[in-house]
Amino acid sequence: MSAAFNFMPVILWTDALIFALLAAVLVLVWLIRRQEHLRAPWRGVAQRPMAMGAALVLSVFVVIGLLDSLHYRAKLPDSPADAPQYSVEVLSVFDALVEGLRTRQEKTYSAPLAMQLYAKEFVQREGVTVRDYPRLQHGGAHLAHADERLPDIAGRALAGAAQGALAGLLVFAGLAVWQARRSQVSVGTWLAAWRGGRLGWPARTVVLMVTAMLMLGGALMQLAAGYHVFGTDKVGQDVLYISLKSIRTGLVIGTLTTLVTLPLAIGFGIAAGYFRGWVDDVIQYIYTVLNSIPGVLLIAAMILIVQVYIESNAALFDTAAARADIRLLALCLIMGVTSWTGLARLLRGESLKLRTLDYVEAARAFGVSHARIISRHIFPNVFHLVLIAMVLDFSGLVLAEAVLSYVGVGVDPSMYSWGNMINGARLELAREPVVWWQLVAAFAFMFTLVLAANLFADGVRDAFDPRLGGRL
């Protein structure tokens, strides 16, 4: 079937899981929308400007991550139509969208927005060989003279920002008309309410955030068309491209790990708290053992095992991407297995409390089965804790990836990730002048994602935690 197309879709393990997760989230959203008591705290989240701003930033990351999860292999141009051959390189829809970034390679390091390489080389100039900084093949290649660089950069940045601002205004206008019509007021009234912050949701923050992000995106796009905005790395690849590609890795680690954690934590935690007795003893024993082993060491040991497995079963993986992907998946699994204990402990404590509550006693007085008591009385009443833990853990996991990659037990070295970027760039700090852009780019991207996640998590916690917010 795929012969009809110019590509062959590739579904990596993590791709499949990501889209399964996406489907699960969509189903959950649909369920929540129908239940007033589930919807109410989410409305609380939506009313917090900080949380909404963070959610917008997160959604940009998520969209990039999802686009980067639609993988394919391109058909080789000269392969015969009846027996098509495909490139071994696995690309994603995101790669196709930013093709320019991916393909415009230089020879080696170059500074952000530079038009020359970082290192001097012998170049032919007017027939003479001189040692100088050679011009880049792509970055600033349209410039005739070095003096034009700064005005050109400023011009592009301004033009991009202006385009972004325009797009922001259009979005705002569309929103105003739509919302005004929905609530059946005049656009003017709606705008007045918007300005006064009387809409019941942080519309000002949202509009300003969207506009700011569009302006930033516009400027980036304009600049990236002619320059390497974050410079290039050792092999001349655009650092902006690498940073963007790393988003998917960060998101996969943050989300799939929790996916592994949840069933373990929920099952063991609730069972221990609800049944007590020997069930509790056994579960507590398991998690004390797991907890007592230093996390990094456990992860290291298991990753080494996976590595051995991959190397001795090389035939199972047809591409380098598939190999890297299985290691990523293994990392998520392992981190999940080592990190469920905290949440399990929390759920155990909560279940211990809940099982003595009168409504559980009332259910027992009717002879309701344990399975039903847990599913109807215990689980729904600890779910907010699960949710809070999930969003809080996310940022910690993203940060942990960098550390693990540094130790050498993180993602595959061939994989794009912020940890690998930092690890690769760390040694270059000793150079003179310093190659700083890789580090800064990796840290900046990681910081943005983690900060947004943390702020969003704060909003979720405030809205869901009955001790802080109102009664649910």
Added chain:
Amino acid sequence: MTLLEVRDLVTDIGSARVVDGVSFRVAAGETYALLGESGCGKSMTALSLMRLLPDGGRVSSGAVELGGADVLGLPEREMRHVRGGQMAMIFQEPMLALNPVIRVGEQIGEALALHQNLAGQPARDAARALLDAVGVPDAARRLDTYPFELSGGLRQRVMIAMALAGQPRLLIADEPTTALDVTIQAQVLDVLRRLKDERQMGMLLITHDLGVVAENADRVGVMYAGELVEEGARDIFFAAPQHPYSRMLFEALPRPGDSGRLTTIPGQVPPLDGAMRGCRFAPRCPSAVARCRDEAPGWQTINGQQVRCHLAGTLPASNARAFAAHAHPTHAAQVLLQVDGLKVHFPIRRGFLQRTVGHVRAVDDVSLDIRAGRTLALVGESGCGKTTVGKALLRLIEPTAGSIVLGGETITAKNAPAMRRQAQMVFQDPFSSLNPRMRVADILLEGMDALGVGAASQRREAVMQLLNRVGLPDDAGGRYPHAFSGGQRQRIAIARALAVSPRLVICDEPTSALDVSVQAQILNLLKDLQDSLGLAYLFITHNLSVVDYLAHDVAVMYLGRIVEYGAAADVLRAPRHPYTLALVSAVPRIEAQSGPGIIRLAGDQPSPLNPPDGCHFNPRCPYASEICRQTYPDRTDLGNGHWVRCHWVAAQA
């Protein structure tokens, strides 16, 4: 001489106006009671005086003068000398109100250091003297204890001692005895009364309990929805309350010997963050006229009483509730539940190998029976094991020994399902007894589904009938518990128990978390259900006036055992066991009580971990003799099914 004068006090918390234009005076040596149901603004009034409002709260206008000096205008630094030094406050829950990790002596010492500049040994002596003054036995040793090591009554005395440390001129007591057992409440109130007289303090007593007011206050102010609605001297107020709300509060109270329907106040206190129009009580007032809804009433003086009601004086004198004596149903009703020798012992494990070194005898040899369609009240103070009895009957706690026969069938672990269709339970706290994540209909269906009551197709129909039966609207089934008030939630809990058509309902303090007016609704409902469905109740409670209203028979429990048992009229009107005597006389009553039967108990109920030898009651019993300290008394039959376990009574008989 006026000590405290409050004029037009207005307090806001966020957008809610919790105190609205309250004015009153307290004289030195006088007790002024602020009376009202929960949420009416009494505590907020007190906290406004102390300037201790919670975050987001502020006094918006009004004046507070203490001994002629303006309190609200003081800078915070000087206000600190007033707090504790001029006016002190004691709070409702002494366990929470004392710092758990600081020794009692130090906590008192802090106040002494602040207001009397005492430190070191003199401070310690003064603290001990204070503890002596509030009647803490063995005061010197108690100084070095932590609050958790003390009983509730002692903790509240420590609270009082701490408040007295600054020698305040005004003492504010915010529900000081609500969290205490009735015999302890009587002790603490005695202490407060005595100290007020000795020190000529003014006292602002905040309470919801008319009985406490009647026994302690000189003057009374009734609050409703943030306003004072009536004010006057105690005797006049109790003789003829003028405001319809005050009157309904009286009528909602169960009276001894009366089993007529209680008056209930329909509706709820209006939310305080909305605009108010007209009289705040008008929507719930049976006598309201059009004017009440449009125009806020001003103060009127009637017979020396201040009242805020358009109709005051024109309403007929307190419409006397018809006094209906208890109907005496035929004794022929068959025995529904028969419990014999019920024991629930919890093992205590200690030491290296966690061996069982002893047992907490929470329930120790309890026998009782309940006839179909009748109510047995199980009465006792907290920790006496009455709730454990209820739960053991339903096998929510596995009994250690004893037999339970329900409807002629002996209940064992195996045939528990059969029992569950016949007996159900209603819990105390309507907030924790309903799962907040389940719709009301699902809550009601749960029992029917689990026990397979009726055809599945008819259960939805049954839910509607149940809702009607307990007086809830038809659409209640689709909503979640948080949409309902405390009283409505308790109705849901009752409906849940009724869903499987039981013949016996165990009611565990079903009204103790509710306001008086709501309590009346629930009591009426329980009574109606008993009449129409022929239910039997095991009514577990510490509230004797409720027992009087509802119960046919009464069992009094003390430390895991029943000490007196008999028909309600006999036990409550002519108690024989010294403990029952004390219990009955400790209840604060509106009517003046007299007679030789008044006993004030000393000390606390001992721990069931280590009950006293002989009769468990002997250390507190004024009539204890040598034999009481040696052997546990046998039953002494007094005829008509009335019996006690008491050597003293046995000697008299």
Added chain:
Amino acid sequence: MLAYILRRLLYAIPILIGVNLLTFALFFVVNTPDDMARLQLGAKHVTPEAIERWKAEHGYDKPLMLNAAATGSARLTDTIFFQHSAAMFVFEFGKGDDGRSIGNEIRTRMGPSLAIALPVFVIGLMVNVTFALLMVFFRATYLDLWGVVLCVVLMSISGLFYIIAGQYFIAKLWNLLPISGFAGGIDGIRFILLPVLVGVVAGIGGGARWYRTIFLEEIGKDYVRTARAKGLGEVRVLFRHVLKNGMIPILTGAVVVMPLLFMGSLITESFFGIPGLGSYTIDAIQAQDFAVVRAMVFLGSFLYIVGLILTDISYSLVDPRVRLQ
């Protein structure tokens, strides 16, 4: 109390056995000595003889659990399990791939690890508590709000960034402190300052924010109102009443990690060239030295369990309501 501690110690034994079995399974059963040898030798040199030689050198040429060939107790003792896993119970860790005694390494490297980890822990605790108290004192003001935002920002920054930025700016650009290294004695302080500073700063965000929540929870309790009603000033209320209660969860939470301070910090030590157990572990992971990794796993678990017991004891010391039995 003594009986309690004894019981807890006995309870620790099955946990250590569990840890031991788990690591044994991971390192010898799932990942057989043959695999290890292959990994160590690299793809080029893998021959059956080389593998056997490697195994013999490391003592991995014995049967796993049961030596059928041997007689008597040797059936059990002359095995990989007994000699490499069970031996750890008496802290007999054997030798690493570099031939040096792991036990010796641990003893000499604990000092440097502690020299960094202990100051970070103690100073960090004090700084975090101070920050948290300040935020609580100014609660519901903009100072508090921005304090919390600052905390969130600080905790959103990767720990690696603090180290790299610290080394780059303080050591390289401004030449204030040496970039890395370690020395004993008074002279060594200049090497310690930077890693300690970095460690403390990196912990402020999460720590101060967490402690603030604890203090805020305490400040909402009734006894605080009582203390105010006595006439105590806000500072006294905060320092005497709130701090005393709030420090209970904080201190006991800190006690559990105290024994683990011996293990040092993996990243900090390796960046700053501290010859402690952290960098030892990292080197072992990167060199895939299984014997060392196994030893560190066991040591870490042991210290963690000691921490658990100390936590319980500290509870009974700081909280009068807790009695051990």
